[in-house]
Amino acid sequence: MVFLAEVAEISIKTNLQQFVLVLSISLTVATFSRIFSWLRQIPYTLLLVIVGLGLAFIDVRLVNLSPELILEIFLPPLLFEAAWNIRWRELQKQWLPVTLFALVGVAIAIFGIGFALSQWTNLPLATALLAGAALSATDPVSVVALFRELGASKKLTVVMEGESLFNDGVAVVAFLLLVGIPLGTQSLSTSATVATFLTFVGVGVGLGCLIGYGISFLTQRFDIPLVEQSITLVAAYGTYLLTEELGGSGVIAVVTVGIILGNFGSNIGMNPRTRLVVSEFWEFLAFFVNSIVFLLIGDQVNFASLGNSLDLIFVAIASVLVTRAISVFGLGWISNRFGSSDKLTLSEQVVLWWGGLRGSVSIAVALSVPVVLGDRQEIINIIFGVVLFTLLVQGLTTQFVLEKLNLIGDQPLRQEYSELLARRVALRRVLDYLSQLDIAPDVDEEFYNYERDLVKGELRSVDEKIEKLKNQHPPLRQLDMQQLRDTLLDIEADTYAEFIRIGRLNKDLSPLLQEVLVKSTEREIKG
Template identity: 40%
Template sequence: MERFISTETLVIELLLVASLVAIMVRRLRIPYTVALVIVGLILTSQQPLELSMTPELILALLVPPLVFEAAFHINLAELRRNLPGILLMAVVGVLLSTLIVGGALSLVTPLALPVALVFGALISATDPVAVVALFRALGAPRRLALLVEGESLFNDGTAIVVFNLVLATALTGRFDLVQGVADFVRVSAGGAVVGLALGWITAQLIARVDDYLIETTLTTVLAFGSYLVAERLHFSGVLAVVVAGLVNGNIGPQGMSPTTRIVLFNFWEYVAFLANSFVFLLIGLQVNVPTLLSNWQPIAWAIAAVLAARSVVTYSLGWIVNRISDPVPIRWLHVLNWGGLRGAIALALALSLPASLGEQRELVRIMAFGVVLFTLLGQSTTMRPLLRGLGIVTRNPAQTEYEMRHARLMSFRAAADHLDTLYRDGFISERAWETLRPELLAQAETIAHAVRILQQSHPELTVEELESARREFLRAQRSALMRLRRDGITSEEVFETLVAEVDASLMNNESPTSALPPVDDGVETSMADQEADSL
């Protein structure tokens, strides 16, 4: 019981830290995940925590929700158009990266070639969480974000399969190319089939249920269950989760009500936030800085090998992609190259290394932590200036001017409101109020006229503002309905009907008045007749 209480206390403390960090990074220009790692480093340097980050904790508990949430939101039609390039990077790219990193490190570090290939396989899986979050914040092209996220989803499973095959070779000293290829195909295809079957079955169940609690529970069972079933059958659990998420995310919502879709999307966004918070905070807590510093040379070689392999893979395979699929601009290839961050999968595989690997196991783990830390603290934090420098994310001058004029208008109106408050509370005289107020209102009207002119010449400026305002008053309507139900003013049946209308408007980005049902004239007539009879 005492052990359970201490574990629960630690989890609550980590959640509190993650929440405080999330609040803090809103004012800082650093990715949330990077901030978590830094905080973890600070905490463990002040007071080392007895915290064991096992591979089972990462692979079975934290990775499935992350992978499922990302796959669930990917548009299958867009993925299909870019699938040749994504699979080329995720399969051929992982194999090339494993060979390049392993071969290079066997020459410049104490690692034997089989062990160096094991390191090359475990470090090949990319984790672009921080990069994709930055893409969304800056408004990077959707296709670029899809390429980065799609590669990561599929190369996670590929890297795990390759890692297990290479590790078996390193432990037994025997390698059969034909058997290795057969095992790779069997494990990968088996995982995809498991995910496809379970995802389709779950989507059919969701189509026959109209209860957001049950439907959310079914997707939770799918995310973790597809991983467990595939692993029990000795297939790729991660690939099973990827395919299950893709199938369920593109078929399942068709049978969902608007309310269920909103609840489901919010739920998985929250679960992914929790999983990411734990993963990156645990990374910071697990890093032993003195040990990394004492092994700086092999870590430096590992970083150089990983960066070189990533460059070779990105630009060589990018050249091929441009000839078999929609071309990828060279500027995007620069981003794909530098955006190859490493994270949870690499650390989970490093921690899963068996003791039978020998003395070199600890060096592999140290190098893995070093590479992950470098990619998070170095590459992730420099992605913003890289995007701006390449001109991928640029500020529209009209948008900047609109924001400045709008901000000035808001400031003058706020000043006029504050002046009214001062006059009403007796802090200034009526003469001062009558003198200053017209001046403020005249300036506000001048700026308002300038804003209207800019909106007329650039109509697209108001589109996002209108959508945001529409979402806000729809959410306000939803909150009012929830208060009415809580206070017993509205019945559950009426509440569900009205909330479904508001949620449908939210999903379709339309005004709530457009979603209102037509007024039943018969009802109005009947009520009017009753009133007349009563008179």
């Protein structure tokens, strides 16, 4: 017993040392990427992959990367953070392309990649379909971060991120349905596959809604930021584990919970300060997890093994690019034909095609292939090869594509203008506070006047910058109206939440102003 205890203690110490080493390298890369200007041109997550490849090349292995580590420890917080931050209003506007890409696009990728590998290589069809399922999940973390940094359109960001959120779940479910075919434990039956798929998705969505709305109404009854923050963390992991245990898709359940809590629960059950605390917590956690995952992806590459499967990797890369093009351009045309007026332009479709990277989810499902499968190593080699190509070739050239297609637009300007508006509101509130403040006897009046004049000077400076930008760029005036309308809707939602907390309402009311403002906008457009 003493020996076992000593072994366990050594194992814990070794794991802790490995964890600290991985974290230290990740933070060093993050620091250097901000210090050296030439490194800022490369997305942070791609820098981590490159560093990981360098470590793998000199055969330095930081830690063993198991599929359970990604799926059960890393994947839930990454999914929850993305779902928490995506705005339901924006997602509704793009529901058709997101749905088509996440459902039909996954099917096109699975069968397109699978048939290409079975026809042009020696892989059996069942094994090739497994590889197709693993590669059907897009993981554009670095691309979305690049969109935000460069100020790409909100529509492009929402479609890319929304597709990734939902197709991860669909891809994992498809993989679980197909994995038994090459093992001989199940056959490819269309009716049985559809029924099983609907069960996976139905259980995931059902449990996600139940937990999401349950937590939303629970947090109305108290206001303790740290507790509410902890509840969201438990919700992310607990939902995933419970749903997987009950035979559903944990990925889809976590996404559902994240969307509900981020768009509904945080409005009716959290005050603005708590929402900010929770958002900052998840932003840190996503940075933390991404730092580890992308570093370990590069570090786990086996160059010798990849070299033996170059023919498989080349066929897989070509089929990934072709099937992605069919999905984006074909389904994009259908979306534009039958969807809303906010259509995807050809330039935006090109970016969606080129920015469809593969990453941690593909690696995780590939490593989860049973060891008894004879072609397991070939599948792993294919996935690692394609992931490295998409990250290092497509990921590093996405900024060039955005610039050439002129899709960066005026978003940086709009961001600067939004920041000035926020500064003006903040300074006005400070000035209001000072004007209503009774000067205490121990406060020097001259010092008080100095502080007040200082704030007034800053406010004048901000006002001048705002007016200058509006005169130079008249379309920015529309941003004033949009922010006013968003503020009105937020005030209405916060009022309903307050009434629920004090017991004057027992359910959340639908926003009345939203319908009124939409009708007003329609009248303005017609006028």
